[in-house]
Amino acid sequence: MKVRVVENVLKLNDEVASMNRLTLRQAGVFTLDLIGAPGCGKTALLERTLRELHGKLHMAVLVGDLTTTRDADRMVQWCDQVVQINTGKGCHLDANQIRQAMAQIDLAGLDVLIIENVGNLICPVGFDLGQDVKVGMFSVSEGDDKPAKHPYLVHEASVLLLNKTDLLPYVPFNLERFRQDIAQLNPNVPLMELSVVKGDGFDAWRQWIETKAAAARGAAAIHTQ
Amino acid sequence: MHELSLAEAVLEIVRRHAPTDATVRKVRLEAGPMRGIDRDSMDWAWRSATSGTRCDGADLDLILLPWKMHCPECGRDWETEELFVVCECGCNRPHPVGGDELRVVSLDVDELSDTPESPEPPPATQRQEGASPS
Numbered sequence: 001m002k003v004r005v006v007e008n009v010l011k012l013n014d015e016v017a018s019m020n021r022l023t024l025r026q027a028g029v030f031t032l033d034l035i036g037a038p039g040c041g042k043t044a045l046l047e048r049t050l051r052e053l054h055g056k057l058h059m060a061v062l063v064g065d066l067t068t069t070r071d072a073d074r075m076v077q078w079c080d081q082v083v084q085i086n087t088g089k090g091c092h093l094d095a096n097q098i099r100q101a102m103a104q105i106d107l108a109g110l111d112v113l114i115i116e117n118v119g120n121l122i123c124p125v126g127f128d129l130g131q132d133v134k135v136g137m138f139s140v141s142e143g144d145d146k147p148a149k150h151p152y153l154v155h156e157a158s159v160l161l162l163n164k165t166d167l168l169p170y171v172p173f174n175l176e177r178f179r180q181d182i183a184q185l186n187p188n189v190p191l192m193e194l195s196v197v198k199g200d201g202f203d204a205w206r207q208w209i210e211t212k213a214a215a216a217r218g219a220a221a222i223h224t225q
Numbered sequence: 226m227h228e229l230s231l232a233e234a235v236l237e238i239v240r241r242h243a244p245t246d247a248t249v250r251k252v253r254l255e256a257g258p259m260r261g262i263d264r265d266s267m268d269w270a271w272r273s274a275t276s277g278t279r280c281d282g283a284d285l286d287l288i289l290l291p292w293k294m295h296c297p298e299c300g301r302d303w304e305t306e307e308l309f310v311v312c313e314c315g316c317n318r319p320h321p322v323g324g325d326e327l328r329v330v331s332l333d334v335d336e337l338s339d340t341p342e343s344p345e346p347p348p349a350t351q352r353q354e355g356a357s358p359s
Contacts, residue, residue, distance in 0.1 A: 001334050002331050002332070002333055002334075003244075003334060004240055005329045005331055006328060007238050007242070007332075008327060009238065009326060010234055014236065028272060091227060092230070094230070122227065123230075125259075126260060127230075129357060148308075152259040152324075152325065155324070157322065172318050184309065186320070187318070187320055221251070
């Protein structure tokens with residue numbers, strides 16, 4: 001006997017993600033899911049972001065790693081709401097882990113929630129967490145072929161970052177090819193080229209977050225009127 | 226190794242859709258190329274996830290779907306195995322549309338016995354498939 005099903009495999013995850021999204025939007029929180037390979041600079045990006053926006057925006061971070069609290073330890077000096085999620089063997093975060101971690105932070109008065117996903121360009125992309133946007137992060141030292149090899153992330157991302165541009169003179173990296181591959185996979189996605197360590201290009205990223213946070217706050221205010 | 230998470234999610238769907246006393250023979254799963262699913266890894270993950278469950282031994286029939294491309298110049302839509310291709314019209318910027326499909330489409334199950342609430346006697350002709358009533 002054949003049983004016809006036609007059901008999305010990640011339906012349960014997606015349902016929890018929708019609950020997360022509703023909760024966060026009603027609270028006026030702008031939420032981004034940061035996805036990139038190990039070593040591309042995700043934690044360094046967040047450290048600098050938290051530092052530069054300290055006192056301007058209330059931010060919280062959920063950080064996923066297989067093990068250790070090292071990332072949370074690095075960020076906690078700039079942010080009092082950092083929750084480390086240890087995934088054990090899991091190569092990505094799922095919506096239920098975010099639901100549980102959200103219970104540990106105070107959403108009232110929060111402007112921005114950043115979810116630093118497990119370092120991985122593949123698995124995290126398919127799991128909706130309830131974020132407003134996915135941000136894909138590459139770095140010069142990984143090579144210019146990473147967008148072409150990871151089309152799902154490029155396609156799904158609302159913003160892409162290229163970090164470590166200060167290394168361009170020292171590393172074989174064809175910037176034109178990198179840009180072309182992205183343009184073919186996701187013609188309209190903004191690409192921000194920056195160096196977290198040196199600060200080049202960082203203003204655009206910081207201003208983008210400020211704009212998005214203001215929009216999320218405004219949308220929630222309209223919603224509750 | 227997202228295949229293991231996916232295998233567990235597929236198993237959960239089977240649990241909800243297969244009749245409780247049925248033996249599951251085959252699960253058909255369709256996956257778009259965006260999902261980056263490796264067939265061997267998925268096979269291994271499925272065997273691992275189903276071990277000791279009612280799906281133990283069931284085949285996972287994984288259908289890997291092709292890319293669906295759209296040309297911004299001539300508007301043509303087509304399917305292909307290659308992602309970075311040039312359109313027939315010469316445009317070198319065709320981009321993928323969709324490709325993130327991931328769905329269980331059907332299950333093949335053997336029913337252990339005829340359902341007791343069936344008011345009709347067993348048909349005279351032999352059933353096309355299914356286990357014997359004993």
